[in-house]
Amino acid sequence: MHLTRLAAVAAFAVLASTGAYAQKTVQVGHPTASNSHYGIAARTFSEELAKLTNNRFKTVITPNGAEREMTESVQIGTLDLVITSTGPIGNFVPEVLIVDVPFLFRDAKHAHAVLDGPIGQEIQAKFPAKGMVALAWGENGFRHLTNGVRAVNKPEDAKGLKIRTMENQVHMQAFRTIGVLPTPMAFTEVFTALQQGTVDGQENPIPVITASKFAQVQKHLTLTGHVYSPTLFITNKSLFDGLSDADKKAWTEAAKAAAKAQREFVAKVEQSGVDELRAAGMQVVSDVDRAQFQQALAPAYEDYAKRFGKENLDRIRNFQ
Numbered sequence: 001m002h003l004t005r006l007a008a009v010a011a012f013a014v015l016a017s018t019g020a021y022a023q024k025t026v027q028v029g030h031p032t033a034s035n036s037h038y039g040i041a042a043r044t045f046s047e048e049l050a051k052l053t054n055n056r057f058k059t060v061i062t063p064n065g066a067e068r069e070m071t072e073s074v075q076i077g078t079l080d081l082v083i084t085s086t087g088p089i090g091n092f093v094p095e096v097l098i099v100d101v102p103f104l105f106r107d108a109k110h111a112h113a114v115l116d117g118p119i120g121q122e123i124q125a126k127f128p129a130k131g132m133v134a135l136a137w138g139e140n141g142f143r144h145l146t147n148g149v150r151a152v153n154k155p156e157d158a159k160g161l162k163i164r165t166m167e168n169q170v171h172m173q174a175f176r177t178i179g180v181l182p183t184p185m186a187f188t189e190v191f192t193a194l195q196q197g198t199v200d201g202q203e204n205p206i207p208v209i210t211a212s213k214f215a216q217v218q219k220h221l222t223l224t225g226h227v228y229s230p231t232l233f234i235t236n237k238s239l240f241d242g243l244s245d246a247d248k249k250a251w252t253e254a255a256k257a258a259a260k261a262q263r264e265f266v267a268k269v270e271q272s273g274v275d276e277l278r279a280a281g282m283q284v285v286s287d288v289d290r291a292q293f294q295q296a297l298a299p300a301y302e303d304y305a306k307r308f309g310k311e312n313l314d315r316i317r318n319f320q
Helices: 001-018 037-052 067-076 087-091 094-100 108-116 118-124 169-177 187-196 204-212 236-241 244-280 291-295 298-308 310-317
Strands: 022-027 055-060 081-085 133-148 164-165 181-184 200-205 222-235 281-284
Touching: 022 037, 022 181, 037 055, 037 081, 037 133, 037 204, 037 222, 037 244, 067 081, 067 087, 067 133, 067 222, 081 133, 081 310, 087 094, 087 169, 087 222, 094 118, 094 222, 094 310, 108 118, 108 244, 118 133, 118 187, 118 204, 133 204, 133 236, 164 169, 164 187, 164 281, 164 298, 169 222, 169 298, 187 200, 200 204, 200 291, 204 244, 222 244, 222 291, 244 281, 244 298, 291 298, 298 310
Parallel strands: 022 055, 022 081, 164 181, 164 200, 222 281
Antiparallel strands: 081 222, 133 200, 133 222
16 A cells, blocks of 8 residues: 555656646637748747646647737637737737838848847837736738739829728728728638628738738739738736746747747748749739838828827837
C-alpha cells in the first residue's frame, strides 16, 4: 500500500513537471483562412506557448471569424486571444486609429520601428482600461485597392465606386474624400458581396487578397499602398492578470514570436503575390502616383490633425 502511494506521488510529480496534469486550453481566433498569414501567426503562437510553458497550454485555433465580434468576445472573456487587424479596434481603443491614417508610414521598416518602439508601447498601454491586453504588433501589410469595374490609375478613377471597408472611420473618411462610397461590412461577408455585385471592390494587403481568392471575383488591382495595416495580438485582461509572472512572460514572448513569423510571411507573399494575382487574371496598375492620392486627401488630413494632433502625426512620420 505504501509503495502504491509512493508510485502515485511519483506519477503526479511527473505529470506536473511535464505540464500534462495542469494543461489549460487557450481559444485563439483570427479572421482569415488557416493558410493565411493569420494562420501562420496563430500556429506559431500555439507552438511557442507550448514550448515556453512545457505544454501546460493547449491552443485551439478558430479561423474565419468576424474581427469586431471576436474582439468583443476577448473583452468579455469568452475568447482568450484574437489576432486582428487594427481596423475594428478603434471602436474599443480609439487611440489605435492613428496608425490607420493614409500614407503615414514610409515603408514596413519604418512602421516596425514605430510600433515596436515607445509610440507602439504607448498605444498598447491604452488597452487595459478597456479590459484587454495588447501583447504584440504583427502585420497585414500595405493595403491596396481592387474592384471589378475599371482600372484605377488616379483618384478621379475611383469616384463613385462602392468599396467595402472595415468599420473604421479613418479609412471611411479617406475614401469619402476622394469620392468613393465606403461600405463597411464584416470580412466574412466580403467574397459573397463582391461575387453578387453588392459592392464594386475592396481594399486589403496582398496576403489577404491572395488567401481570400479575390482574383476570382475582382478584375482590377491598384497598388496604392494607401494604408499600412498592422495586426494586434489581444488577450483578456482578467485572464492575463491571473497568470503567473512566468506565464505572462511566456504569453508575451509567444505573441512576439508569432508577430515576427507573420511579418516574415507577409514580406514573402508581397513579393510573389502580385505575380500570382496577375496569373489568376487580374489587371494590375503598379505605377501609382501616390502624391496625387495624398493631394486628394488634403481635406481629410486637416481633420486627422485635429483629431489626433498634428504633433502626434509628425512624431510618427519623422520617427527614425
